[in-house]
Amino acid sequence: MGSEKERMMLLRKISEVSFAMDEARLFLDTHPCCEEALEYYKNMCAVREKLVKEYTACYGPLSSYDCFCDNCWKWVEYPWPWEGACK
Amino acid sequence: MWSYERRLQYPVNIKQTNPKLAMVIMSQFGGPDGELAASMRYLSQRYAMPYREVAGVLTDIGTEELAHMEIVSAIIHQLTKNLTPEEIAASGFDKYYVDHTLGLWPQAAGGVPFTSTFFQSKGDPITDLTEDMAAEQKARTTYDNILRLVHDHDVCDPIRYLREREIVHFQRFGESLRIVQDNLDSKNFYAINPAFLADKAR
Numbered sequence: 001m002g003s004e005k006e007r008m009m010l011l012r013k014i015s016e017v018s019f020a021m022d023e024a025r026l027f028l029d030t031h032p033c034c035e036e037a038l039e040y041y042k043n044m045c046a047v048r049e050k051l052v053k054e055y056t057a058c059y060g061p062l063s064s065y066d067c068f069c070d071n072c073w074k075w076v077e078y079p080w081p082w083e084g085a086c087k
Numbered sequence: 088m089w090s091y092e093r094r095l096q097y098p099v100n101i102k103q104t105n106p107k108l109a110m111v112i113m114s115q116f117g118g119p120d121g122e123l124a125a126s127m128r129y130l131s132q133r134y135a136m137p138y139r140e141v142a143g144v145l146t147d148i149g150t151e152e153l154a155h156m157e158i159v160s161a162i163i164h165q166l167t168k169n170l171t172p173e174e175i176a177a178s179g180f181d182k183y184y185v186d187h188t189l190g191l192w193p194q195a196a197g198g199v200p201f202t203s204t205f206f207q208s209k210g211d212p213i214t215d216l217t218e219d220m221a222a223e224q225k226a227r228t229t230y231d232n233i234l235r236l237v238h239d240h241d242v243c244d245p246i247r248y249l250r251e252r253e254i255v256h257f258q259r260f261g262e263s264l265r266i267v268q269d270n271l272d273s274k275n276f277y278a279i280n281p282a283f284l285a286d287k288a289r
Contacts, residue, residue, distance in 0.1 A: 015097065023255070026259050029147060030262040061093070063093070064091065080093070082157065082164055084098075
């Protein structure tokens with residue numbers, strides 16, 4: 001488990017690679033056979049998978065499908081994304 | 088279905104509250120050219136879209152608009168967090184506060200409540216996509232108008248990001264309209280409505 005700063009840095013990396021995929025996905029919808037875009041999407045997908053796995057192990061799940069708890073449901077305990085810096 | 092991912096598409100970390108500004112930005116939550124209307128517009132239009140690529144664009148942009156609604160909501164929430172009654176009265180936020188306290192409710196900056204009359208789902212691919220392109224430009228203008236009033240970098244940054252997305256979506260809807268027209272009679276795009284069976288059989 002890292003510091004809050006480290007958590008935010010990892011989350012930022014996940015958001016960056018996810019955005020790359022969000023943008024490429026829209027492009028692929030109207031250019032479904034663009035080889036360059038298909039390759040880009042595949043590469044970003046592999047990077048994202050690795051980062052999300054690391055985040056989930058250190059700071060808890062981003063998706064409730066990845067939330068596994070033994071005694072107490074943890075999904076509601078992690079910070080919500082809209083909370084931001086203004087406490 | 089949709090599933091929630093516990094992150095914003097673009098981060099929002101505002102340190103200084105500003106209820107007056109929140110009141111203006113609220114239009115991009117529940118106003119006529121806001122993110123809620125955008126998402127409902129595209130997701131509703133999908134069912135009458137006969138071309139698979141374009142139904143994909145409507146699904147994926149409609150989904151991204153939900154993420155944008157969450158970004159705008161986070162901005163409003165952080166701009167109004169823990170306000171005192173004095174700050175509320177002095178900023179002009181009192182008219183909103185009396186009905187909603189510091190909760191989020193979709194309305195335009197002028198207090199007009201969100202309504203589905205902000206968008207159309209006409210069941211005609213050319214009509215719907217022409218509306219979608221106009222909607223992206225209207226939202227871009229609204230963000231330009233907001234940016235003239237914002238001097239806090241923490242607020243400008245995510246607003247600039249949202250503005251840029253309007254331009255990209257406009258481009259994708261332009262390509263979608265082209266795909267629809269390529270499937271129609273080039274001498275008369277309006278000869279039939281490809282989403283209406285009785286027309287197609289004619």
